[in-house]
Amino acid sequence: MGAYIDQFEIDLLRYKIQPKEAERLQPQQALLLKAADNAIKDAGLDENKNVAVLVAMDTELAIHQCLARWDVEWQIEDALKNTDLDLEKSSISELIDITKKAIYHRQGAPTPSEFTSFIGNLIACRISSLWDFSGPAFTVSCTENSVFKALEIAQNLLSLGEVDAVVVGAVDFAGGLENVLLRQKENPSKHTINPSTLFSTNSNNWLIGEGAGAVVLKKHKSDSSDKVYAVIDEIGSWKTGNSIDYLELAATGIVTQNQFEQNQLLKKKPKNSVALGTIKANFGNCFAASGMASLIKTALCMYYRFIPGIADWSAPENKAFQKTNYYFPTESRPWILAKGQNERKASINGVGDIQIQLSLDQGKSYQGFGFLQTQLPNLFILTGNSAEHLLNQLDLLNSQIQNGHELLTIAATLHDTFCQQKSKYTIVLVAKDQISLQKEIEVFQKN
Structure with a gap:
């Protein structure tokens, strides 16, 4: 059981791959090329820059x-x-x-x-050549902690000012026949119908995961106009976690590694509530690329301001966590900061005593519409100093939705108006779609 890459499409012209070469090219090289190219475009990097490319991967046993x-x-x-x-x-x-x-x-x-195409360094060089980057390009291999080690190198390159940016990519097709046979021999797993994650009553297994991902790192500047998903504060040993709100677990599904992580969690109990989760509940164990999946997931959660729920969660396999402030979210919910808290903070566990500390300033966080905003009902705040004024606001709102205005945009505009103006009366409508919003409007208009 696992999450397999069945097929994917790439632009041969864009990536300068001959059709005959594409038939023989190792798929993991092609997939990472596509993932890295998308990450570079998202970061807004230009060609011909002093940018390094680091690829976290292990030898493809095929x-x-x-x-x-x-x-x-x-x-x-x-x-x-x-x-x-x-x-x-x-x-x-x-x-x-x-x-x-x-x-x-x-x-x-x-x-x-x-x-x-089996040679890892050629993957890094191919990405660098595509964008004509002049920085170093090479591969980092350290099993499940390959991404963590690549990030440490990137941190050094940026802090010393040797490059302007670093592209860190990771890929692993762990579902290959040789990979599965070897890993099952080393760590036999027992699969269940609905496998979940670490500390669950049905988690005595590791699941196969496949995929590729990439991020772009720059030296953090508070006055930068770059789109910042998260800031890597530190890469090192485990912290107590007293100041974080979310902890992304390694949760490999391998018994010895799970036990070590559990012992570490119980040894360093936080004073505040900390949500636990893992991407492996969704994607399985991508081994050399698993750290990249965890990093991207956690950064997106911080950027879009939500605590993710755990897929197929049942219950902890023991009662050890009942007396701690750790909790297992069963559903995704908004990531709301406590009073006086200005940053969202999270940690990502590697295998063994290694951890990434992330943060994101509230002011730098994404101001647009995030993931949960598209899934949850909207709040429409109408204000006025009289009943007549409120009725006019209801008529205007009704006219806007009749003309096809986006509900998210309307809600955001009304919220800004509410924050800027002080009025005597306020009406708050809760609706997920146009039909339910019109029903809400009718209720207030009739009464």
Whole structure:
């Protein structure tokens, strides 16, 4: 069981990939190229800049199929020499060809990209070449903590002023046959119908996850006009978590790693309420890319101001968390700051004693419409100094929705007006769509 990449589309012209090369290109290289390109565009980077590219990944074990296919020729020839079989050259060639196809089937002759696309550094170089970046480009490998190590290197590059920005990408197709067989041998898992996450009564397993992701890092400047999803304050050992509101767990599903994380949580109990969650409940364990999935998810939650619910959650497998301030959100809800709190803060756990500390200033947070705003009812605040004035406001609101104005835009405008003007009376309408809002208006108009 797991979350597999079934198929994806890429623009061969945009990424300068020949059609014949695309047939042999390793899919993880193509997927990361697409993810990194989108991240760079979102960050607004320009070409020909001093930008570094770091790729977090492990060796793709499918390369053993290519190696086995490559070695078949001399292995069969050696085997025939040690037997009494005497075959003609044409028969030996046919035997070699059949065996190669049985191990790793490819139409036509092998191409260089079929083998070179397994080399991690070439993925980083390809991204850098696409944008003509002049900074260093290389791969970082450290199993599940590959992203954490890549972020540490990026932090050093930016703090020393060696580059203007760093693109950090990660990819892992952990659902490959070789990957699954090896990891199941090392850490057998028991799958359930509705698997969930760490500390759940049905979480004694790890799930396969596949994917690629990328982020762009810059040195933080308070006066910058850049779109900031989150600020990485620190990458290091575990903190007590007294000042955070959300903790993204490693939750690998591997028994020894789960137990270590649980012990660490119970050892460092927070004084304030801290929500727990993990992206692996949605996407499974992406191994080398799992840190990237956790980082992107947590940053988006801070940016769009919501605490995410845990998918397929049942209950903790023990009562150890009942006497702590940790809690497991079953549904996503708005991330509301406490009185006097100016920053949203969160942490992301790696495997072992490593953690990322994130923050986002309330003033820098996204001012548009976030995820939950599109899922929850809107508040329409009408103000006036008399009943007649309020009725006029209701008529104007009704006219706006009749003319097809966006409900989110109307709600935001009314909220701004409410904050700027002081009135004697206020009406608040709660509605999710146009029909329910018109019913609300009719109720007040009749009364």
